[in-house]
Amino acid sequence: MNRRIVVVGANAAGAKAAAKARRTNPKAVITVVDRGCFISYGACGIPYYVSDTVADIKELMSTPIGVVRDANFFRKVKGVSVRTGTEVVGIDREAKVVRLREAGAQDASLSYDKLILATGSSPFIPGIDNVDLQNILTVKSIEDAELLKERATPGAEACIIGAGLIGLETAEALQKNGVRVTLIEMRDQLLPGVLDPEVAAVVEKQVKLQGVTVLKGCAVTGFAGEGTVRKVLAGEREIATDLVVLAPGVTPNAQLARGAGLAIGTTGAIAVDDMLRTSDPDIYACGDCCETTHLVTGKKVFIPLGSTANKQGRVAGINAAGGEATFAGVIGTSILKVFNVNAGKTGLTEAEARGSGFEVETVLSPAPDRAHFFPGAKPILLKLVAERGTGRILGLQAAGEGAVDKRLDAAATAITFRATAEQLSQLDLAYAPPYGAAMDNLIVAADIMKNKLSGHARGISAREVKRKLDEEDDFILLDVRSPAEHGEIGIAGAKLMPLGVLREKLDELPRDKEIVTFCKISLRGYEAQRILDAAGFADTKFLDGGIMAWPYRFRDK
Ligand SMILES: Cc1cc2nc3c(=O)[nH]c(=O)nc-3n(C[C@H](O)[C@H](O)[C@H](O)COP(=O)(O)OP(=O)(O)OC[C@H]3O[C@@H](n4cnc5c(N)ncnc54)[C@H](O)[C@@H]3O)c2cc1C
Incomplete structure (x- = not known):
């Protein structure tokens, strides 16, 4: 038979x-x-x-x-x-x-x-008060799609619960229909579980620029309305709404x-x-x-x-059917476009890698997605995660207006075949100015990773620098960009000393204090750190990703 x-x-x-x-x-x-x-x-x-x-x-x-x-x-x-x-x-x-x-x-x-x-x-339906009111919708099936489209009328207010991939894509879809969108996320960042906070900040900035209201760290406790939802309740807080989309996961x-x-x-x-x-x-x-x-x-x-x-x-x-095939597994590669920002990850985030017991090193590398002189080049931020000791690449996250997909896919291949930072840095990637830089963003990130793993480059995260500034730690934040760049945009509390004059002015810097250098993307910041090292300064680091990856407020002009 x-x-x-x-x-x-x-x-x-x-x-x-x-x-x-x-x-x-x-x-x-x-x-x-x-x-x-x-x-x-x-x-x-x-x-x-x-x-x-x-x-x-x-x-x-x-x-x-x-x-x-x-x-x-x-x-x-x-x-x-x-x-x-x-x-x-x-x-x-x-x-x-x-x-x-x-x-x-x-x-x-x-x-x-x-x-x-x-x-x-x-779709995961949270067991909270009045979750069965009308106009509380999910996004999963064709029927859901038709209903959502019908209810998403211009001028309506919508609350989206959950700022994951589906929540964000839905936010854009509704906003394009003229709906005023509030995105509510329980955690203190967008795309939790997909991106580390400093990469998610790139997405959040763009989403807010498009007029979406973002409420983070906001746990929804129930809904209110007579038959139809009228309010989202979050503890004492009440948010008026005509429509709710539940997107806390599946x-x-x-x-x-x-x-x-x-x-x-x-x-x-x-x-x-x-x-x-x-x-x-x-x-x-x-x-x-x-x-x-x-x-x-x-x-x-x-x-x-x-x-x-x-x-x-x-x-x-x-x-x-009687054949033979196997499925080895996944590395969690995912990507989304929300408004004009592209974001995604492959492998482990820093948080996931640490949570899994890896000793990790990270690199933040912001740069244009193609040759800087080519019209239409757009910024992207890469975050590379590798294992200390072995140099094995554990993960890559990418976000920005430029092309992140090919960097993620190249990294996915590298991670699948257990490549090290050394091997990643030597990939023969396609290059011509309309597509990338001679040193692709991914290669640059791998090179910085090699420098960090060997101990030549010592980075410090924006979060840690912000903490030091807030707590008025006794350290020097050294801006090694040009005076023009410094005047344009800066970090409050930073001291200007352009890279070109650093060697001459070493005596103006105290040798016993921690010095954190930075520039636009921390290429000059790294060079400055090496100059200070060679001159015998004891405690030097550069700001990971430079000012382009600084997720906090800039200095008032
Ligand atoms: C809005 C949205 C955007 C997404 N975007 C992406 C993306 O960009 N990239 C990506 O990779 N993934 C994306 N996904 C996820 C992707 O759609 C799912 O991973 C995919 O649909 C899973 O397919 P599946 O067949 O396993 O399950 P499903 O799509 O859930 O299909 C399961 C089917 O089983 C049927 N079924 C269940 N139980 C029974 C039963 N007892 N008897 C009979 N029938 C049953 C259901 O009716 C259903 O048709 C997205 C999902 C959504 C909702």
Whole structure:
């Protein structure tokens, strides 16, 4: 008898698994079951539909040549039957049968030889007062997209709860519709878990410049309104609103697996091995419903992304169909565009690396994204994280108006293959002025990292310098830029001594005090530190990232 494969869930992971299973095993009988009406749609495109960047919602469900990926498409083109509006409510592993529930129909069942769970994730709904009022919406499905677009009327006030990737993309989409947006984040920075605070500050600055109100460190405790939400409550604070978007994250849909007695991992998602087999060898799981391995830490993680769901769908499809494929894991690479800023990360942030027990060194490197003389060059800030001792690259974060994607992708490759700062600094990257600088931003960051790891360069973070200034520590903050640059913009409390005169004026500086040098991006700052070192100054450092990466207020002119 031909192999019977049942796939539960027909979005990114499930649809990919079914299509790949068909290509692997032309004779298999493949059935995909989904409780929703829409299948194989790009949820990632929802914010762009809401903002009218994508005009027709069908584009999110179509092939590149405009054919809608519905049940008919899967039957005719892929040879796969799809049952929509049908929920799988139970799995009898002994009998190898799934139980189905369809509105208006008698409960039914479906036998399988191999089962693939691609049940995805659901928006996390906090258990707070009045969370079920009308106009409190989520952003996950096609239905959500239509509702959000309908309610996002010009002049309306909206509160978005959660400043993660989806919250920020939704903020832009609503604001483009003329909605006045307040972004509410419980933590004290945007994109927590994605970026370290000083990189997130670049995003926050741009988001505020676009007119979005940002409330950080603000824990929402409930909502108020008669039938429809009118206020967001955060302790004593009340924020008037017409619309709320809940975007505090998603949770894996693991209930079906749990009910069937399959192993659930420490993250709360379905546990799988590298062939994406669950604890039952005849059942696979892929996409947002399962956990995976972080290739840097080796730990299990739940990082729900469409990029991963598609790759895992392929692997589950091949294996369920009788082939052999493995999925090694992820390094958490993610990226977003919000207004005119691009931001993303790959590997570990500094906070994550320290939390995982690594001894880390970091580099902040701000620079134009292409040759500085080329029209249209835009600034980006890179933060590179490496392991002390081995020099292994652990992570890269990037934010700015310029091109961050190619730096993130090059770093993702380096991290995947366990490259060191030395190896990263020698990558033969593409260069011509319209694309980058002769020394690409990533190479520069790797070179600074090498200098730091060898002890030649000693950086100090903006946060630490700010603390020293606030607490009036006895140290010298030395601005080694030109007088013109110094006059234009500066840090209160800094002493000007341009690099060109530093050697002549060494006697004006006390040798027993800590000296922190800086310039625009800390290239001259580093040179100044080396000059002071050579002259025998005992305690010298440079400000990481220079004044371009200073996230605090500048000196009043
Ligand atoms: C607004 C937004 C923007 C995003 N942007 C990006 C991005 O830029 N980059 C990126 O990589 N990722 C992005 N993502 C994440 C990405 O969309 C998800 O990772 C991806 O959709 C996961 O696919 P999946 O098939 O595993 O799960 P899902 O998309 O959650 O699909 C699961 C399917 O299973 C069905 N199902 C569940 N339980 C049952 C059951 N018991 N019976 C029958 N059917 C069931 C559901 O109806 C659903 O159709 C974004 C997500 C959102 C919401």
